[in-house]
Amino acid sequence: MDNCLEFLKSRRSIRRFRRDSPPLDLILKAIDVARYAPSARNSQPWRFIVVNDPSLKNKLAEIHPWARPLKEAPIGVVVACHIDESPTSYMLDCANATIYLLLALHALGLGAVWIQALRNVEELRELLGIPNNAIPVAVIAIGYPDEKPEPRPRRPIGEVVFLNKYGSKFIVMKTS
Numbered sequence: 118m119d120n121c122l123e124f125l126k127s128r129r130s131i132r133r134f135r136r137d138s139p140p141l142d143l144i145l146k147a148i149d150v151a152r153y154a155p156s157a158r159n160s161q162p163w164r165f166i167v168v169n170d171p172s173l174k175n176k177l178a179e180i181h182p183w184a185r186p187l188k189e190a191p192i193g194v195v196v197a198c199h200i201d202e203s204p205t206s207y208m209l210d211c212a213n214a215t216i217y218l219l220l221a222l223h224a225l226g227l228g229a230v231w232i233q234a235l236r237n238v239e240e241l242r243e244l245l246g247i248p249n250n251a252i253p254v255a256v257i258a259i260g261y262p263d264e265k266p267e268p269r270p271r272r273p274i275g276e277v278v279f280l281n282k283y284g285s286k287f288i289v290m291k292t293s
């Protein structure tokens with residue numbers, strides 16, 4: 118169990134990738150796991166668009182300056198979400214699927230980073246043929262990692278955990 122907790126803590130956003138592409142069946146293996154994320158009423162409003170066409174992927178890399186990791190990454194996966202299938206919670210459902218996908222990729226030894234999609238919804242719809250009743254919530258840049266970043270700082274646990282009431286201190290816990 119401790120190994121599992123350490124594994125969860127060891128995921129990092131990877132933005133530098135080797136040039137060789139992971140096989141598509143490995144990507145499918147990770148997406149298979151993402152389908153097991155929880156969703157409201159088990160609605161599973163997610164769809165996954167795997168992008169390995171270099172010119173299309175490069176267009177995704179240009180949607181905003183922080184999308185650049187997609188240029189180097191051999192594969193992108195766009196998580197699109199059907200609003201009509203989960204009208205209240207579609208964004209949460211698809212965020213759950215996205216984090217499951219990131220963790221599954223990590224378990225398979227692949228590197229990945231979540232690229233913001235929500236400011237470029239129309240552009241992404243047009244590039245990928247996503248219908249109007251679906252919204253692209255995330256683009257994931259994926260490849261074999263070519264960097265080992267240090268963990269990003271986390272807020273101290275005492276700052277984010279309360280007991281019974283917002284603002285009331287929890288016992289101080291020792292964490293790494």
Ligand SMILES: Cc1cc2nc3c(=O)[nH]c(=O)nc-3n(C[C@H](O)[C@H](O)[C@H](O)COP(=O)(O)O)c2cc1C
Nearest residue numbers: 128129130131132183184186230231232233268269
């Ligand atoms: C909703 C969301 C949007 C993000 N957008 C970007 C992005 O556009 N480009 C990028 O390089 N990283 C992006 N990230 C990755 C975050 O910068 C990263 O998760 C955060 O700095 C913590 O680092 P870690 O993932 O290595 O723990 C995004 C993450 C989330 C959850």
